Amino acid sequence: MPMPNILLVDNGSKRADATLSLRELATRLQARAADPVEPVSLLHSDAIPPHQLNDQPARTLAPYLRRQLESGQRDFLIVPLFFGASRALTSFIPETAAALRRDFDDFRLRIAPPLCPLPRGEPRLVEILVDNLAQCRLQASRSPEHVFLVDHGSPIARVTAVRNWLAKQLVRRLGDRVGLTEAAMERRPGREYDFNGPLLSDALATHARAHPRARVAVAMQFLAAGRHAGPDGDVVTICRDIEARHPGFSISLSPLMSTHPLLIDILIDRMHAEHRDGNDSA
Incomplete structure (x- = not known):
């Protein structure tokens, strides 16, 4: 054929x-x-x-x-x-x-x-996230204590379910010493969209207030550069703003997944x- x-x-x-x-x-x-x-x-x-x-x-x-x-x-x-x-x-x-x-x-x-x-998922995507987070460790003086897995965000629960699945697998790979929070770059207001979790900006700010000297990593569930991802994207802007407001708080960003x-x-x-x-x- x-x-x-x-x-x-x-x-x-x-x-x-x-x-x-x-x-x-x-x-x-x-x-x-x-x-x-x-x-x-x-x-x-x-x-x-x-x-x-x-x-x-x-x-x-x-x-x-x-x-x-x-x-x-x-x-x-x-x-x-x-x-x-x-x-x-x-x-x-x-x-x-x-x-x-x-x-x-x-x-x-x-x-x-x-x-x-879903439901079978794709373990190789977890491997990509793990490898990319390892690059965050190479950039820093110490390993991150907490990981924020961030995606675009969706009004459709079955799309967010992919991030949920990846997060569960990633928790197993990271072990008990590293915490994990899921976050989105966009979500609609209203409790009916709570399945998206918090916005990345809110999740990072909350963690920085509670742990002002922490080193964290943002695991990018993004394939390529765009409005949110990439060197000029919103994720970089949010992270740099959080670091500026919390000088002892350090954030590393993982590479994009398409590489x-x-x-x-x-x-x-x-x-x-x-x-x-x-x-x-x-």
Whole structure:
């Protein structure tokens, strides 16, 4: 069976670093897969000026699929850069495919599983977090006493459940001497969204007041740079602000997860399993 048109898909960002990271990851995946892999975002990235992207405009899903369909391509496999079953996978992509089928009624579009399909989870993501936290220890004079596992935050409990699963595995790996707190960068107000846990800024400030001389680490459950992650992201700004207000309090940030070689192993497995099974998803 020939391979379909493979798309490595992220949510998209208006920051050039995010698209450049997606392209770099697609190149690494293509080298391992020995098949072409196209970096495509769901939304947002087409607003980035092309001169910030080496004069190659970013591609977003609906226009990209339309162009491919017009050229005769009829088989697509989406490999999602999403930790869990977000609405991007359960709603946005199927709705995009349904709209295109009004004009192109004979094509196949499948979605590979997310990075951490529950309930079985993905132990290699835990290995990535552990390895990245080890780099925090190398940056500091002493090991962190507490870890804050932070993700983007979601209004959907099943997406936050991925962070919950990772946190449980990470606690086992860190042992009794290191505490762990889950936090989000975004959450909606209201008790119905308490499953997100605290905002990272609030969680760090609370810990700094209680332990003003502590060394802590932020474990970044982010794949690539964007509004929250990366050298100019909100996480860095929050951490530097906390350190400025609490001079004895020290924070180390783990690397982003897309730089770890195990992520390519995970994506290869998702891609090949879906191609082998051959089930329509959208």
